[in-house]
Amino acid sequence: MRYNRNEAFRFAFKEPLHARFSIYEVNGKEVETTEGEIQLMDLSPSGAKTYTELNIPYTANNSVKITIHFQLNESTYNFKGKIVWKKVWSDGFMYGVSFLVNEDMQQEIVKQLKIHVKSLKN
Known part of the structure; x- marks a missing residue:
C-alpha cells in the first residue's frame, strides 16, 4: 500500500476494481x-484514480460530475464525484475523481479498505 502525504491513505489495487459509472452533470x-x-x-x-476506454468529455475548462457504482467487500457504493484530471492511457483514459462525500462516508471507505487489506493477507 502506498501513502500520499495529502491523504489518510490511498490504496492501489493489484487487480483493478470493476465498477460502473454514469455522467449526471456537465458544466452545471x-x-x-x-x-x-x-x-x-x-x-x-476522498477519491479514486480510474481507467475506462470511454472518452469522457472532460477538459480543464469544463466540469463533469459522475456517479460511480462499485462493490468493496460485501458493501455496494454509489458515490458522486467530480473529474479533476484526465490522461490518455493505453487504449483508453485515466481520470482522477474527487468524491463528493461527507466525512462519515470517508470513514466508511477507510474501514472497508482496512477490511480489504486484511482479507488479502489470508
Whole structure:
C-alpha cells in the first residue's frame, strides 16, 4: 500500500476494481447517460484514480460530475464525484475523481479498505 502525504491513505489495487459509472452533470447542466464500465485503479477516502476506454468529455475548462457504482467487500457504493484530471492511457483514459462525500462516508471507505487489506493477507 502506498501513502500520499495529502491523504489518510490511498490504496492501489493489484487487480483493478470493476465498477460502473454514469455522467449526471456537465458544466452545471443535468444530463443522463447510459452506464459505462470503469475500473478503480486506486481508492482513497476522498477519491479514486480510474481507467475506462470511454472518452469522457472532460477538459480543464469544463466540469463533469459522475456517479460511480462499485462493490468493496460485501458493501455496494454509489458515490458522486467530480473529474479533476484526465490522461490518455493505453487504449483508453485515466481520470482522477474527487468524491463528493461527507466525512462519515470517508470513514466508511477507510474501514472497508482496512477490511480489504486484511482479507488479502489470508
